[in-house]
Amino acid sequence: MRGIIFTELYELIEEKFGFELLDDVLMDLELSNDGAYSATGNYPFSELLAIVVKLHEQTEIPINDLLEVFGEYLFARLLAMHPELARTDNVLVFLEHVETYIHIEVKKLYPDAELPKFNIVSKDDKSFKFYYISSKKLHYLAKGLIQGLSNHYKQPVDIQMGLEDDEGVFFEVTRMQEA
Numbered sequence: 001m002r003g004i005i006f007t008e009l010y011e012l013i014e015e016k017f018g019f020e021l022l023d024d025v026l027m028d029l030e031l032s033n034d035g036a037y038s039a040t041g042n043y044p045f046s047e048l049l050a051i052v053v054k055l056h057e058q059t060e061i062p063i064n065d066l067l068e069v070f071g072e073y074l075f076a077r078l079l080a081m082h083p084e085l086a087r088t089d090n091v092l093v094f095l096e097h098v099e100t101y102i103h104i105e106v107k108k109l110y111p112d113a114e115l116p117k118f119n120i121v122s123k124d125d126k127s128f129k130f131y132y133i134s135s136k137k138l139h140y141l142a143k144g145l146i147q148g149l150s151n152h153y154k155q156p157v158d159i160q161m162g163l164e165d166d167e168g169v170f171f172e173v174t175r176m177q178e179a
């Protein structure tokens with residue numbers, strides 16, 4: 001998993017819970033390079049999970065909620081890292097681009113990146129339906145990233161996430177009337 005994911009998670013933990021809690025979380029874990037991740041490095045996914053599980057133990061916040069909040073925060077950070085990959089300001093089209101363009105470019109830039117696949121089920125100007133497919137099962141992170149996308153472009157969406165089945169995790173993202 002790319003180092004930027006770890007460095008941003010640290011930022012978020014420190015911002016929301018303070019440096020001491022971050023320190024507590026990291027102290028008990030045996031992490032690569034003692035947890036001093038470089039944004040451009042690549043590290044075991046298991047370490048990300050270990051940090052999130054520890055954070056859950058310390059805060060009693062459910063793991064899925066932590067992943068979702070993290071995703072919401074992470075979107076803007078990923079976009080800031082590669083603003084040139086944003087080719088539309090329509091959130092539903094953007095979501096489609098994540099599969100058909102953005103993650104493809106990310107893979108060219110970072111060949112060791114491990115990205116999810118979206119199997120697109122249907123799309124129109126009101127909704128976008130797809131299956132999230134990944135061995136990492138980070139669908140709550142995906143949900144948060146979509147919320148972050150919606151926040152960024154100020155286009156409210158309703159996000160319905162199904163249960164995992166043989167095809168992956170079903171998502172239905174619908175644009176809501178702007179207030």
Ligand code: HEM
Pocket residue numbers: 001002003005075078079081082085095098102103106112113114115116134135136137138139141142143145146149
């Ligand atoms: C709503 C928009 C997006 C969604 C739903 C999304 C979804 C995800 C998810 C769920 C992961 C975790 C890996 C997995 O599940 O297998 C991931 C990883 C990643 N995504 Fe996206 N993504 C979005 C936008 C972006 C953007 C704008 C960038 C811009 C650079 C980006 C770059 C990356 C990178 C670098 C990783 C880490 C890969 C690794 O650690 O090896 N994503 N994405």
